[in-house]
Amino acid sequence: MEIKKINDFVWEIEKKGNMNVPCRIFASKKILDDIKEDNSLNQLINVSKLPGIINYSLAMPDIHEGYGFCIGGVAAFDSKEGVVSPGGVGFDINCGVRVLLTNIKEKDFALRKQKILDEIYRRIPTGLGQEQKLKLSEEELNNYLIYGAEHAIRRGFGEIEDLEYCEENGKIENANPSKVSLRAKKRGKPQLGTLGSGNHFIEIQKISEIYNLKVADAFGLEKNNICIMIHCGSRGLGHQIASDYIQKMQNPGLKDKQLAYANLNSTLAKDYFSAMNCAVNFAFANRQIIMHEIRNILKKEFPNSKNVLLYDVCHNIAKFEEHKINNQVQKVCIHRKGATRSFGPSKKLPLKYQQIGQPVIIPGSMGTSSYILVGTDKSETLSFSTTAHGAGRLLSRTKAKQILNPKEILDDLNKKNIQLKTASIKNIIDEAPEAYKNIDEVIHVCDTLNLSKKVAKLIPLAVIKG
Amino acid sequence: MNYTFLDHTADIKFIVQSKTLNKAFKDSAYALLKIIREDKKINSNKVKKIRIKSNNLENLLYNFLEEFLFLLDSQNFVVNTIHSLKIDKKNFKLECIIKGEKSNIINNKIKAITYNDLEVKKQKNFWQITCVLDV
Numbered sequence: 010m011e012i013k014k015i016n017d018f019v020w021e022i023e024k025k026g027n028m029n030v031p032c033r034i035f036a037s038k039k040i041l042d043d044i045k046e047d048n049s050l051n052q053l054i055n056v057s058k059l060p061g062i063i064n065y066s067l068a069m070p071d072i073h074e075g076y077g078f079c080i081g082g083v084a085a086f087d088s089k090e091g092v093v094s095p096g097g098v099g100f101d102i103n104c105g106v107r108v109l110l111t112n113i114k115e116k117d118f119a120l121r122k123q124k125i126l127d128e129i130y131r132r133i134p135t136g137l138g139q140e141q142k143l144k145l146s147e148e149e150l151n152n153y154l155i156y157g158a159e160h161a162i163r164r165g166f167g168e169i170e171d172l173e174y175c176e177e178n179g180k181i182e183n184a185n186p187s188k189v190s191l192r193a194k195k196r197g198k199p200q201l202g203t204l205g206s207g208n209h210f211i212e213i214q215k216i217s218e219i220y221n222l223k224v225a226d227a228f229g230l231e232k233n234n235i236c237i238m239i240h241c242g243s244r245g246l247g248h249q250i251a252s253d254y255i256q257k258m259q260n261p262g263l264k265d266k267q268l269a270y271a272n273l274n275s276t277l278a279k280d281y282f283s284a285m286n287c288a289v290n291f292a293f294a295n296r297q298i299i300m301h302e303i304r305n306i307l308k309k310e311f312p313n314s315k316n317v318l319l320y321d322v323c324h325n326i327a328k329f330e331e332h333k334i335n336n337q338v339q340k341v342c343i344h345r346k347g348a349t350r351s352f353g354p355s356k357k358l359p360l361k362y363q364q365i366g367q368p369v370i371i372p373g374s375m376g377t378s379s380y381i382l383v384g385t386d387k388s389e390t391l392s393f394s395t396t397a398h399g400a401g402r403l404l405s406r407t408k409a410k411q412i413l414n415p416k417e418i419l420d421d422l423n424k425k426n427i428q429l430k431t432a433s434i435k436n437i438i439d440e441a442p443e444a445y446k447n448i449d450e451v452i453h454v455c456d457t458l459n460l461s462k463k464v465a466k467l468i469p470l471a472v473i474k475g
Numbered sequence: 476m477n478y479t480f481l482d483h484t485a486d487i488k489f490i491v492q493s494k495t496l497n498k499a500f501k502d503s504a505y506a507l508l509k510i511i512r513e514d515k516k517i518n519s520n521k522v523k524k525i526r527i528k529s530n531n532l533e534n535l536l537y538n539f540l541e542e543f544l545f546l547l548d549s550q551n552f553v554v555n556t557i558h559s560l561k562i563d564k565k566n567f568k569l570e571c572i573i574k575g576e577k578s579n580i581i582n583n584k585i586k587a588i589t590y591n592d593l594e595v596k597k598q599k600n601f602w603q604i605t606c607v608l609d610v
Contacts, residue, residue, distance in 0.1 A: 076486075076589040076590065076591040076607065076609065100586045100587040100589075100609050101586055135582060192545060192549075195545070195548075195549040196544075196545060196548035196549050197548075198549070199548070199549065199551070200548060205584075206582045206583070206584040207584045207586070207610050244548070245544070245545075245548035245549070248544070248586045248587045248609075249545070251587065252541060252587055252588070255590065256534065256537075265590075265591075266590035266593070267589060267590045267591055406486075406487055406610065408482055432582045433513060433582055433584070439610075475582050475584070
């Protein structure tokens with residue numbers, strides 16, 4: 010496979026054969042060498058063959074092999090000729106992340122750290138079997154599917170002001186529960202308000218470095234303040250919806266079934282959107298509910314503290330957006346799979362961010378730094394206003410188990426004074442930072458290319474995993 | 476149990492090689508359950524019957540394995556053992572008995588069965604199944 014260098018951080022696979030467009034990879038040379046180790050580039054090429062794809066099949070610097078689309082894969086499709094592909098969204102529909110900022114200082118927090126950690130771990134179910142706080146009727150579940158975070162707030166899980174600081178205002182339109190299977194609803198019903206496991210987590214962090222004072226001020230970031238990062242998705246509901254629709258969309262002759270697609274004008278595509286949007290809303294509601302529980306815990310320990318939601322971003326979604334393409338504004342169907350929207354200054358953002366740009370949150374892997382960045386105008390031309398979403402995996406879980414030692418990893422976390430609470434010791438190896446690409450490298454590429462610009466660095470003080 | 480776990484960057488891949496198709500399906504389920512259970516002990520307090528119908532062998536396997544995730548997420552039900560598994564190859568139907576229990580010590584990290592490299596193939600002396608699980 011021939012990869013052409015466009016510049017130090019942009020690489021291209023030229024259009025040939027039945028590719029409709031070339032592929033573009035945003036990566037450093039080192040990241041590119043790692044990428045060649047798995048099947049990501051083939052997947053990138055497969056996506057470029059889909060009908061109606063515009064400009065490039067794109068890969069963010071945290072690219073790694075997924076199913077159908079690679080993770081870190083981005084593609085925009087013409088709203089008439091193009092398609093929607095559930096594999097381009099992922100099984101964990103609206104897996105995403107939000108950050109709750111507080112004015113609690115690290116030195117004050119340190120004294121209460123263990124207590125707060127234990128309380129969060131106790132109160133927020135990480136998954137199976139724990140006492141379900143929310144016993145939902147079908148009607149109530151449907152409300153969450155239609156109204157998302159807005160319904161969570163209606164039920165007392167937060168403030169109406171929270172909604173503005175969430176992509177899609179926490180409620181994406183065009184969600185129709187009748188297009189969601191009973192199976193999916195049964196899987197999702199017991200799981201609202203739960204964290205899940207794998208790479209989902211709650212992290213208590215401190216803002217350790219500020220790179221851009223002006224934007225940090227606008228975002229309300231202050232050094233040594235504590236913040237809470239919540240990373241999770243649509244749980245079993247989203248997974249089942251993805252599975253249901255991949256099975257319904259079977260394209261004859263398509264080698265990779267996971268890349269199944271439907272033309273955007275078809276009933277099947279519209280049904281998928283109606284169902285996917287339910288999962289999107291479920292995930293928004295989920296993060297809202299979890300955040301609210303944490304707020305209550307913080308208020309109890311620090312009654313005079315203030316907190317505010319910085320922003321909530323999706324990592325796995327397909328939606329219609331307007332983008333300037335060849336100097337014309339065009340409505341496209343953009344797929345972001347393991348990628349984050351990165352709007353520059355825009356009226357589509359909350360008032361206080363309109364002149365600044367959208368907050369972008371990129372979590373690192375367990376025990377490593379996370380970053381807050383700001384979206385840019387430049388990213389529209391490069392990547393349909395998209396940037397990376399995380400560090401991206403490097404080692405398979407099998408390999409990680411072979412070469413990584415849980416005791417060493419725990420010792421390392423202890424050395425950094427990071428407390429870990431997890432339901433599963435196996436997570437420690439699976440999710441060890443050595444199993445992931447270097448987050449700093451990923452951020453460096455995003456920042457240099459202006460996909461999104463660095464604003465602040467966050468370091469973990471405690472991690473809760475399912 | 477005839478399963479081996481292979482290398483796959485983001486997820487978990489396994490391969491099963493068993494003498495009969497029925498056993499290959501059973502061994503695939505045990506591979507999935509090994510990941511779910513993480514060596515925790517599960518009892519066989521409750522018995523259920525599973526009936527799956529599909530339109531080809533791969534989809535039959537997919538739907539069969541997905542049933543375990545469904546039971547887990549919707550009812551906290553963790554399967555311990557599988558019995559009397561029979562596949563009607565002509566009509567792509569499967570039925571079996573499963574024994575397990577409701578558990579609150581298991582946290583399901585498997586998001587989905589994927590179609591990546593999903594294969595149910597007859598080799599010379601055995602049936603081979605490969606499957607990737609999204610974690």
